[in-house]
Amino acid sequence: MKKYLYPSLIFLSVILLWNCQGNKAGKDITPEEIEGHIRFLSDDLLEGRAVGSRGLKTAALYQENFFRSLGLEPAFGDDYRQAVNLVGTRPDPEASIEFLCGSFSIEPEIHEEFVIGSERRDCPEGIEGELVYGGYLIQAPEREWDDIKGTDLKGKVLLVEINEPGNYPDGIFDGEDMTYYGRWTYKFEKASELGAAGILIIHNKKGAAYGWDVVKNSWSGESFFLPDVKNSLFFQGWINKETAEKVIKEAGYDRKDLEESASKKDFKPVFLGLKVRVRQKPVFFSVKSQNIAAVLRGKDRKGERRAVILSAHYDHLGKDESRDGDQIYNGAVDNCSASASMLSLARYYAQSAKKPKVDLIFVAVTAEEQGLLGSDYFARHLPIPSSSVLANLNFEMTNVWGRTKELYTIGGSHSDLGEICARAARNLGLEYIPERNKELGYFFRSDQLSFARAGIPAVWLHEGITSAGKESDYIQKKSLEYRESKYHQVADEFEEGWDLEGAVQITEWAREIISLLSDLDEMTQFKETSSFRRK
Numbered sequence: 001m002k003k004y005l006y007p008s009l010i011f012l013s014v015i016l017l018w019n020c021q022g023n024k025a026g027k028d029i030t031p032e033e034i035e036g037h038i039r040f041l042s043d044d045l046l047e048g049r050a051v052g053s054r055g056l057k058t059a060a061l062y063q064e065n066f067f068r069s070l071g072l073e074p075a076f077g078d079d080y081r082q083a084v085n086l087v088g089t090r091p092d093p094e095a096s097i098e099f100l101c102g103s104f105s106i107e108p109e110i111h112e113e114f115v116i117g118s119e120r121r122d123c124p125e126g127i128e129g130e131l132v133y134g135g136y137l138i139q140a141p142e143r144e145w146d147d148i149k150g151t152d153l154k155g156k157v158l159l160v161e162i163n164e165p166g167n168y169p170d171g172i173f174d175g176e177d178m179t180y181y182g183r184w185t186y187k188f189e190k191a192s193e194l195g196a197a198g199i200l201i202i203h204n205k206k207g208a209a210y211g212w213d214v215v216k217n218s219w220s221g222e223s224f225f226l227p228d229v230k231n232s233l234f235f236q237g238w239i240n241k242e243t244a245e246k247v248i249k250e251a252g253y254d255r256k257d258l259e260e261s262a263s264k265k266d267f268k269p270v271f272l273g274l275k276v277r278v279r280q281k282p283v284f285f286s287v288k289s290q291n292i293a294a295v296l297r298g299k300d301r302k303g304e305r306r307a308v309i310l311s312a313h314y315d316h317l318g319k320d321e322s323r324d325g326d327q328i329y330n331g332a333v334d335n336c337s338a339s340a341s342m343l344s345l346a347r348y349y350a351q352s353a354k355k356p357k358v359d360l361i362f363v364a365v366t367a368e369e370q371g372l373l374g375s376d377y378f379a380r381h382l383p384i385p386s387s388s389v390l391a392n393l394n395f396e397m398t399n400v401w402g403r404t405k406e407l408y409t410i411g412g413s414h415s416d417l418g419e420i421c422a423r424a425a426r427n428l429g430l431e432y433i434p435e436r437n438k439e440l441g442y443f444f445r446s447d448q449l450s451f452a453r454a455g456i457p458a459v460w461l462h463e464g465i466t467s468a469g470k471e472s473d474y475i476q477k478k479s480l481e482y483r484e485s486k487y488h489q490v491a492d493e494f495e496e497g498w499d500l501e502g503a504v505q506i507t508e509w510a511r512e513i514i515s516l517l518s519d520l521d522e523m524t525q526f527k528e529t530s531s532f533r534r535k
Helices: 002-021 031-041 054-069 184-193 212-218 241-250 255-262 332-351 373-380 417-427 448-453 474-485 501-518
Strands: 081-090 096-101 104-106 114-117 126-133 157-161 198-203 223-225 235-240 270-279 283-296 307-313 359-365 389-394 406-410 458-463
Touching: 031 054, 031 332, 031 501, 054 283, 054 332, 054 359, 081 373, 096 241, 104 241, 114 198, 157 184, 157 241, 157 270, 184 198, 184 235, 198 241, 235 241, 241 255, 241 270, 283 332, 283 373, 307 332, 307 373, 307 448, 307 501, 332 359, 332 501, 359 373, 373 448, 389 448, 389 501, 406 417, 406 501, 417 458, 417 501, 448 458, 458 501
Parallel strands: 126 157, 157 198, 198 235, 307 359, 307 389, 389 458
Antiparallel strands: 081 223, 081 283, 096 104, 096 270, 114 235, 126 270, 283 359, 406 458
16 A cells, blocks of 8 residues: 555645645636646546545545645534545346236346336345336426325335426426426435335436436446435336336336326326336445535624535546556546636635635535535535525536636526626626526536535536637537547546636636625525525
8 A cells, every 4th residue: 555655645745835835825826726736636646536445535635635734724623524424335236126917027127128226224135016107206386396296105116207397498397408306316305205115217318318328337336325314215226218118008008198197287196006026135335435624714794604615526436447458537627627626716715815705615525426425415514504605616527628708607597696606707707608508407417416405506617618719619629529538438637738727717707706795795595496495
């Protein structure tokens, strides 16, 4: 271990010294400062920063000592670390599902036709329950929508649609734009809340925004969950469309008819008259991880303390020793670029003579790649009252390709934080444009979601689409190239040709947003139509 650990700590010390001593008080953030953080955090020495790995521990130490060297207060009493104890699970590769009705049975093939897992350590080897078609399984009182209608679903196995009804232009809910009700995570949470024994989501590519191959790959390896989150489900998973249609037909129903009925407000769960028998032997294990957080105290507002949380996840996918050649998922863009931006802002404010009128909490969250687990735990166990938090500004895959002529937020439309971010952009002489690709549900796929679910308005700060320095579509091309050939691939490595003025621009925008938030007399609020509005 010493052979690898000592060089990394030496490198760590050099980078810390460069960042802290090389930046004089009040000096603006530079591309070189951001580059230094990215180079270290994405280095092969950290082996891809997988949950539970030595590399992730080194990344945690790097950020903790950086906060300490700046003189920032520990967020958790006298500690910069918040323990996040996770339970890991490996699905049973020989798990089976059998649909039973009278003399017939259907036994789909694992991985090719269904996938399942469990987050119940007391999960018995065999589970049997009645199959119920639950439509989209949505309860949205602010939209006067309730798919349950008081139906007792305790102990049942639910078969449900992905996404939302009216998932097309000008359709009900938000048309093609996905809301949280359309995400698979919501379906699992609602099924657990209703006391179901299990749930299977019917996959379709448009509704899920990805193909069956993504589902298959994601559910074939180990995953993690938080043991303090109550879960009634003995299993949860997906079933492909063709198999679901076959099961529904054998039950005497037509899938299209059921789907059509689920798109109407008067829908009620349909008991299909089938039994479902599941057999599985998942393996469970424990892993310790940490969120790393520090506080910069702002000016006292006559005894009333308010805070803004700046977040970025520091974990990634680790390494794949079964690969030939490069085995390390460095995650330089995802998410070292964002960690570097957040750390640079911490340095800027710590060394600035002018303090904001709000407290700033800088948090490096763990296990984002495992389902936003670190931010979920942090948002539910804040070091301050949640009622004092004005906003969460989340940094995710921050722009490394140069400045843009406009900016937008992912999630700004959920709250009046969107208008504040728009004003901040205009104050910088930049256009603020509507969120793009909302049908892909990006707001629900990074850490800002955890804060929104805790009642805190939150956004992901995103670059615009028009390059300010090169041909106008340069950044769009680079972003598309990244998503197609480097996102979650070993090719996501630091590149010498990056123009980190793009990341600097995002930090400048964050500073202007914080300035506007500092002057607010009232707390920020969610829109009336948002499912995340403060309770």
